[in-house]
Amino acid sequence: MPRQYAATFAAVSVTAAQDVFEITAPSTGVVRLMGLVLGQSSDYGDAQAEGLSLTIVRGYTTSGSGGSAVTPSLLNSSNPAASAAVEANNTTVATTGTAVTLHADAWNVQAGYQLWWPPEVRPAARNSERIVVRSTAPADAITLSGTLYFEEE
Numbered sequence: 001m002p003r004q005y006a007a008t009f010a011a012v013s014v015t016a017a018q019d020v021f022e023i024t025a026p027s028t029g030v031v032r033l034m035g036l037v038l039g040q041s042s043d044y045g046d047a048q049a050e051g052l053s054l055t056i057v058r059g060y061t062t063s064g065s066g067g068s069a070v071t072p073s074l075l076n077s078s079n080p081a082a083s084a085a086v087e088a089n090n091t092t093v094a095t096t097g098t099a100v101t102l103h104a105d106a107w108n109v110q111a112g113y114q115l116w117w118p119p120e121v122r123p124a125a126r127n128s129e130r131i132v133v134r135s136t137a138p139a140d141a142i143t144l145s146g147t148l149y150f151e152e153e
Helices: none
Strands: 003-014 018-024 030-040 051-062 068-070 085-090 095-108 113-116 124-126 130-135 142-152
Touching: 003 018, 003 068, 003 085, 018 030, 018 142, 030 130, 095 113, 095 130
Parallel strands: none
Antiparallel strands: 003 142, 018 085, 018 130, 030 113, 030 124, 030 142, 051 095, 051 130, 068 085
């Protein structure tokens, strides 16, 4: 049975395009994205409403940098620790490899973003493949928080 986890970051000042999340599957396992939540807590006026591009891409072979490692939280306390490696807020984005865009969308910073994939269409990676969640740069600094829900087999 798949094990479920949440990777989070809170109150990060974002001024540049970045890989909001980067997740690398275990070397002999599978990771599937279940949900994504993004919200910001600094720009609420109508003048600050802006739409940012959001893409989910699999296939980069070089990791991004400039962010931080995230220790995923167990959604079920009886599960073992996650085997996937997760990073957040990489301002130097992942590159190299055969990138495949799995999802393209836009999100309004004033409203936030929530996406939940049904089980049959969850983006997946296996055997050390990498998936990134990438957002374009805001017009001015925003204070961003996010959660990536995922499962491992």
